[in-house]
Amino acid sequence: VPELPEVEIAARNLRAWAEGKAVRAVIVHDPRVVEAPAAEAFVRALKGRRIEAIDRRGKWLRLRLDDGSRVFSHLGMTGKWVRRAPEAEPEPFERARVDLRDPDGDERGAVSLRYRDPRLFGRLHHARDDLAAFTALGPDPLVDGIDVARLHDRLARTRRAIKDALLDQAILAGVGNIQATEALWLARVDPRRPADQLARAEVRAIARGLERSIEQTLAHESGPEITYVEEAGAPNPFTIYGHGGDPCPRCRAPLDRYVLGGRGTVSCPRCQPTAGRPGRERREKGSSRTQRRP
DNA sequence: AACGGAACCTGAAAGC
């Protein structure tokens, strides 16, 4: 699933492939991928425009056009952009294509961007202004950095489980199920801990965990063709995501696997203690579910 | 405000 690092890689690739080029043609194979306007109007709005800049915020891509309007692309769960020669056959699950050329008019620099998305959770959107979903995003860990004090203050205002809060795009933009799972393991914080119970040092550890996990994923997956971890036969480059039942890489205890906030979650029962600090055990007493700290 | 659940999708994998 594309989360912040994968979308960042997509943004870097699209910059290299498309920035400064002009749109020669757009083909929408499946109109469901175009959220707005209608597919025909979408094609008309892009045709002939020059792509001036590409940026990313959270899991959103924004392509700024030379008339001030923008194209937004959200990859959903299985969306990806690849570069092909204009004459290349359609990709498997190709839902749209954008053909580009150099703006001076000849056919030099002709390239075809193909949008693939088997499960169709991704969306393309053309608009004059920023979308509400884009402007409502919280700080982006890569674009803005993570302000620990500010994050701590924000988390103190909710009793939701910390993992649930991290997935809230208004609190931090771009964190998805994988990055949240990895960062909480790095920080030794149980995903079920109420967000308002976290000490400043724990929030700092989570921030560092996110930064480290994002960096690792970027280093591992950078390149023109990304493979998502849940694709058939794809390798799993993550430390504990997708490793429920395996021994914890840190303490060898079997990793727990459960559903939290409707999402698959993995954590270590020993080194991500529910109520205690790392290193200190002894903390049982009936059901640990409703256990509250003094 | 928060929380659970459904819907949107479809291929792969597991179950029978």
Added chain:
DNA sequence: TGCTTTCAGGTTCCGT
């Protein structure tokens, strides 16, 4: 073998 069920999750929406 082949049909059926389950699972995966980013986001939005709806009901409680």
